[in-house]
Amino acid sequence: MSGSYYIPHETKWPFLSTVALIILFVGLSNYLNDESDLTLMFTGLALLMVMIYGWFSYVIKESESGIYNAQVDMSFRWGMAWFIFSEVMFFAAFFGALYYARELSLPWLGGDGAKVSTNIVLWPQFENVWPSNGPANYGGDFIHMKAGGIPALNTLILLTSGLTVTWAHHGLKEAKRNQLILGLIATVLLGFIFVGFQAYEYMHAYSDLNLKLTTGIYGSTFYMLTGFHGFHVTLGAIMLTVILFRCINGHFTNQNHFGFEAVAWYWHFVDVVWLGLFVFVYWL
Amino acid sequence: MSANLEHAEHHQPSGIMRWITTTNHKDIGTLYLFFSLLMFFIGGLMALVIRAELFEPGLQLVVPGFFNQMTTMHALIMIFGAVMPAFVGLANWQVPLMIGAPDMALPRLNNWSFWILPFAFTMMISTLFFEGGGPAAGWTLYPPLSLQGGNSMPFVIFSIHLLGLSSILGAINIIATILNMRAPGMTLMKMPMFVWTWLITAFLLIAAMPVLAGAITMLLTDRFFGTSFFTASGGGDPVLFQHIFWFFGHPEVYILILPAFGIISTILPTFSRKPLFGYDSMVYATASIALLSFIVWAHHMFTVGMPLAGELFFMFATMLIAVPTGVKVFNWVATMWRGSMTFETPMLFSIAFIVLFTIGGLSGLMLAIVPADFQYHDTYFVVAHFHYVLVPGAIFAIIAAVYYWLPKWTGKMYDEFLGKIHFWLTTIFVNVTFFPMHFVGLAGMPRRIPDYAVQFTDFNAIASVGAFGFGFAQVLFLYILYKALKDDVTVGEKAWDGAQGLEWTLSSPPPYHSFETPPKVE
Numbered sequence: 144m145s146g147s148y149y150i151p152h153e154t155k156w157p158f159l160s161t162v163a164l165i166i167l168f169v170g171l172s173n174y175l176n177d178e179s180d181l182t183l184m185f186t187g188l189a190l191l192m193v194m195i196y197g198w199f200s201y202v203i204k205e206s207e208s209g210i211y212n213a214q215v216d217m218s219f220r221w222g223m224a225w226f227i228f229s230e231v232m233f234f235a236a237f238f239g240a241l242y243y244a245r246e247l248s249l250p251w252l253g254g255d256g257a258k259v260s261t262n263i264v265l266w267p268q269f270e271n272v273w274p275s276n277g278p279a280n281y282g283g284d285f286i287h288m289k290a291g292g293i294p295a296l297n298t299l300i301l302l303t304s305g306l307t308v309t310w311a312h313h314g315l316k317e318a319k320r321n322q323l324i325l326g327l328i329a330t331v332l333l334g335f336i337f338v339g340f341q342a343y344e345y346m347h348a349y350s351d352l353n354l355k356l357t358t359g360i361y362g363s364t365f366y367m368l369t370g371f372h373g374f375h376v377t378l379g380a381i382m383l384t385v386i387l388f389r390c391i392n393g394h395f396t397n398q399n400h401f402g403f404e405a406v407a408w409y410w411h412f413v414d415v416v417w418l419g420l421f422v423f424v425y426w427l
Numbered sequence: 428m429s430a431n432l433e434h435a436e437h438h439q440p441s442g443i444m445r446w447i448t449t450t451n452h453k454d455i456g457t458l459y460l461f462f463s464l465l466m467f468f469i470g471g472l473m474a475l476v477i478r479a480e481l482f483e484p485g486l487q488l489v490v491p492g493f494f495n496q497m498t499t500m501h502a503l504i505m506i507f508g509a510v511m512p513a514f515v516g517l518a519n520w521q522v523p524l525m526i527g528a529p530d531m532a533l534p535r536l537n538n539w540s541f542w543i544l545p546f547a548f549t550m551m552i553s554t555l556f557f558e559g560g561g562p563a564a565g566w567t568l569y570p571p572l573s574l575q576g577g578n579s580m581p582f583v584i585f586s587i588h589l590l591g592l593s594s595i596l597g598a599i600n601i602i603a604t605i606l607n608m609r610a611p612g613m614t615l616m617k618m619p620m621f622v623w624t625w626l627i628t629a630f631l632l633i634a635a636m637p638v639l640a641g642a643i644t645m646l647l648t649d650r651f652f653g654t655s656f657f658t659a660s661g662g663g664d665p666v667l668f669q670h671i672f673w674f675f676g677h678p679e680v681y682i683l684i685l686p687a688f689g690i691i692s693t694i695l696p697t698f699s700r701k702p703l704f705g706y707d708s709m710v711y712a713t714a715s716i717a718l719l720s721f722i723v724w725a726h727h728m729f730t731v732g733m734p735l736a737g738e739l740f741f742m743f744a745t746m747l748i749a750v751p752t753g754v755k756v757f758n759w760v761a762t763m764w765r766g767s768m769t770f771e772t773p774m775l776f777s778i779a780f781i782v783l784f785t786i787g788g789l790s791g792l793m794l795a796i797v798p799a800d801f802q803y804h805d806t807y808f809v810v811a812h813f814h815y816v817l818v819p820g821a822i823f824a825i826i827a828a829v830y831y832w833l834p835k836w837t838g839k840m841y842d843e844f845l846g847k848i849h850f851w852l853t854t855i856f857v858n859v860t861f862f863p864m865h866f867v868g869l870a871g872m873p874r875r876i877p878d879y880a881v882q883f884t885d886f887n888a889i890a891s892v893g894a895f896g897f898g899f900a901q902v903l904f905l906y907i908l909y910k911a912l913k914d915d916v917t918v919g920e921k922a923w924d925g926a927q928g929l930e931w932t933l934s935s936p937p938p939y940h941s942f943e944t945p946p947k948v949e
Contacts, residue, residue, distance in 0.1 A: 148608070150530050150940060153440055153448035157539030164589065165546045172581035175651045198535075214607060218532035221603040229595050229637045236641025236671055240656055240663075248664035257734065265659075277662030281655055356652055360662030363654035367645070 149210050156198035163190035199385075206402070207394060216401050223405040227412050230375070234416055237371065241364040241423060245273055249360070252278055276359025286352040287361065290425035293344045297337050298421050301376075304333035305414045308383070308407050315390070318397050327387040330410070334380030341373045368424055375413045382406045447542070450534035451939060452519045453836075455541050459516025460829070462544055464905075466508030467822075469552070471898055473501040478860075478894035481887050484879050494877035495563035496555060502566035503583075506683065507590045508548055510817065513825045514686040515540070515597050518625045520836060522601060524930035524937060525619045527610025527946045532603035540597035547589035554579035565875060567672055568643065570657040570665050574650045581651070584643045591636040598632035601625055610929070612948035616710070619928055620703060623710050624689030627717045628682050634721070635678035642671040666731050673724035681720045684784075684816060685713060687824030688755060691777050693928075694831050695759055698774035699766025700925040705758040712751035712758075719748050729800045738797045745795040749788070756785055771923070772846030776827035779819060779854050787815025790865065805875075808868025814861045819854070826853070826904065833911060834922035838935040841911040849907060852900035859893030 167187025173179040205211065211219075253271030254262030262269060266278035274287040288294065311326025313319075345366075348354040356366045386406050389395065395403055440448060446458060476497045480488050489497070519537065523530055531537045554561040559577030562568070573580070605626045609618070618626075645656040646668065655661025657668045688709075696703045703709065725733060725741040733741075759781050768774070790812040794800050803809060834840050863886035868874075872883045879887065921931045929946060930937070 148529050151450050151534055153445070154450055154535045154538060155448055157535055158447050158542050160539065161542045161546050164543070165550060168585035168589070169550065169582070172578075172585060175581045175647075176578040178578070217607045218603045221606055222533055222536070222599050225599045225602055225633050226595075229599075229633045232634050233637035233641050236638045236674075237645075239638075239671060239674070240641075240645065240667060243664065243667050243670065244656075244662060248659070248667060249662050251664075252659060252662065275662045277655060277658070277660050279660035281658075281661040356648075356654060359655050363645075363648070363656050363661070363663065367648065367654065 147212055149205075149212065149215050151205075156194055156201065160191065160194040160198065163187050163194050167191060203389065203394070203402070216399070219401050219405070223408060227408060230412065231416075234368075234371065234419075237364065237368050238419065238423065241368065244360045244364060249273065249275055274361035274365075276361055279359075281359035282355050282357045282362060283353060285354045285358050285362070288344070288348060288352070288354060288365065288425060290421065293340050293347075294421060294425040297340050298417065300333050300337045300340070301414050301417050304330045304337070305411055307333065308410050312403065312407055315395060315400055315403060316397050320390075323390055324387070327383060327390060331380055331383045331387055334376060334383060334410075338373060338377050338380065341369065341376075365424060368420055372413065372416055372420055375416070379406070379410050379413050382409065448538070450530075450538055452523050452531045452534070452537065452941070453937070453939070455531075455537050456516045456519030456521075457836075458541050459512045459519060459544075462541075463509050463513035463516060463825075466504050466512070466548065468901070470501050470504035470509055471901065473497045473504065475894060475898055477501065478891040480877050481879070482891040483888060484881050484884055486878055489877070491877045492560060492563060495565075495875065496561045498875050499562045499565050500552070500555065503551065503562075503587075504548070505817075506566065506679070507587075507594075508544070510683050510821045510825070511594065512544060514625075514628070514683075514821075515594075515601075517621075517686065517690070517825070517828050517832075518597075518601050521832065521930065522604055522622055522625060523608065523941045524835075524933065525622050525928055526605065526608060526613055527929050527942045527948065528604060528608035529940045529943055529945075531600050532608050533600045536596050536600050540593045540600065543589050543593040543596075547586040547593065550582055550589075551586035554582050557582075567669075567676070568646060569672075570646060570649065570668050573646060574657070581647065584647050587643055588640055591640045594632050594636050598629035598636075601629040602633070605629075610942065610945040610948050616707065617948060619689075620692035620706070620709055621686070621689035624685045624692075624713055627713050628685045631678040631682050631685070631717055631720065635675045635682070638671060639675035639679075642668060642675065645671070666728070669728045669731060670725065673727045674721070676727060677724040678717070678720045680813075680816075681716060683821050685717065687780070687784075687821045688713060690824040690828045690831075691759060691780050692762075694773045694777045694827055695762045696927065697831075697923050697925040698771060698777075699763045699768050701762060701766040702927070703758070704761035704764075705754070708754055709758055712754040715751040716748060719744065719751070723748065726795055726800070729797050730804045742795055742797045746792065749792055752788055756781060756788075771830075771843060772841070772850055773827040773831035775847065775850045775854075776823045776830070779850070780823045780827065783819030783823070783854075783857070784816055787812055787817075787820055790815065803868065805873055806868040807864040807872045807874055810874050811861050811864035811868055814864070818861065819857050823853075829908075831923075832930075833908075834918040835930055835933075835935050835937070837912060838917050839911050839914065840916040840918050840922065841907050842914075845903065845907045845910070849900060849903050852903065853897065856893045856896035856900055860890050860897055861893075863887070863890045863893075 164187065167184055170179070170181065170183030170185070170187050174181050174184060249271045250256070251258040251261055252266065252269055255271065269278035276282055276285060307326045307329040311323050311330065314322030314326055354365070355362050383406055386403050389402065446454065449455060476489060477494065480486070480494055519531065522528075552561075557577065557579050559579065561579045562573070562576055562583045564573035564576060605618070605622055645654065648654040649657050655663045657663050657665045659665070692703055692709060723741055723745045725737060726745045729738055729741070790808070794803055794809065794812055830841060830846060867883045867886045870883065872879050918935050920934055922935060929942075929948070932946065933941065
């Protein structure tokens, strides 16, 4: 049993992926330093896409040829679970920044607790009210994003997509092919609708609310949290699309479908992060 | 054995392509260890630039800007380039051997986590040759200073992102290996201590590295995209960076020492010819240290003006860590108690580890006391403290591990006499280097400054002599490794008569795929 653990042959994908990553980051650094345009970065990005495509297709081919046994499957599960945990910790850093700004740094700037002199000496006119762009009114007056409307709708969309992906999973497990594919199509569509609404919300914020990335700490936390989340939703939706095509091509069996489950886990993870965002960024 | 394994062996390429494309845990472990050795010498040379400049007061050799780049890069290279990769290399070699697995759980990912390192470090070190130089705000990258760096800044930040990616992937792989690849019968509480400490370290890595990624991403957007995370006038706070950074930074400290604990807990029983004293309590102590490491971070920032309640909480939480650490030190001493001890090189390094790491631990306890820390903060006392836990702590453990397992890895034995010379030179010079730093620190000499007041001269001169002595002693280490590989002093399966564990049941060197048929553990 354990003796047949699959050890892959030599591989070129990781090394080439690293080369692509380095090209991407050197290009981006040069762009940020005003040394060049984004050509190099996009070259790296394109290479990275090729590498990811190549690497994943290879693994999918191996998986479909049936060389992965139950123990390999379990390694993948542990790997994905801990990867998602690392993502949770990444978001935790930004939620921590939001908490710190709202509960500590802004009250202190407003003269709370032992920090009376901070307020008196630096910004005596500043009062701590959330949302705030700081005592220097960074980015000018703005209107904050309300929880009702698009964010509430988006909450509904993501929660529904969590249900549809579970429905699809049941379809897979019970070998109901139509339920599987319909469920996945619905999930992918809901995912991209979410991203579309989010993009619309950003345009609305920039053009109508004067709420920008540069709008002090509120703008910073708002865009970084929702932005990274939106990026993860986009990734998740792309991953779901891949899974959809794999299902259409007849991949996975009702016993053996780790790829599907990994993406479903990931999708639930972005769902849960969104609930945190909805409560702490939009609502409270 | 399955057909897949045979298939894999037939296709093994040779030359450089073997190393670029390898998925084998031993090859990758070797790559990690050689890379770490290279970084150890590069980072060491930077330390010697620092010590040469500090040999006497005044500015002699380098300009202050370059001095700051040296302190920053020395730290980044030693932490992310020397110590962490050395531990991952040891894990790659040893974990599958110790738990009876054929290889790591995710071999391709393993290749990726290694190959990110040389690229990321090339990117980071290349900034030293930029106009305006490399990063100079210290490895902690505190804003607002770090935001004022030159063109090096995005390069350094992205290289740290890549190093974090490498660490997370490596840690995921190690956890998956330990949880999923153990031989039948090897329950968690039968695992060797080294495996246990790495399991806990991997958890710390996965929990802490993404937080660092978040912190430096905020630095990047503050600098280039106009966010105000660390700008008070925008409602942020530079101290926020310190909180997020040290939420990563303190677990990172234990990432740098827990595998060392595992190594020492492996070597001491071998040369004391007794089982490890208090195995269960060792496991629980390690886990307690890891959990506590998440609630002590602000002891790095007692002087930034936190509320009193915060200072008290972090002071007491920090002092609590002395309890499980004390358990470990006690167990090590009790392991040696009434053992039939012999003093081969790995054992010598391990005993020195216990003594000198404990000195570093105790000075840490002094630093944990808030009112005392107000005096010690940012002085050479802090430098002395963390070098005592990192050099005769982490580095000694790594050197001990290399001497201990080299016969297993290569089938060759090192020269014991030269090994002992290496040990004594290293141990004497490490103390000559770092002990005087306690004194100048208590007397008020600030860290990260290229010049100092004349009353600190004598101890600084002594420390500089010690540093060069330490550096040359490590050249001897290189020679010992070279000689061991060149000479033909071969060893059998069990290089040390007191050694326990599955790795000693395999040939030396072990077969390419370690345990193709899993052993049965009673």
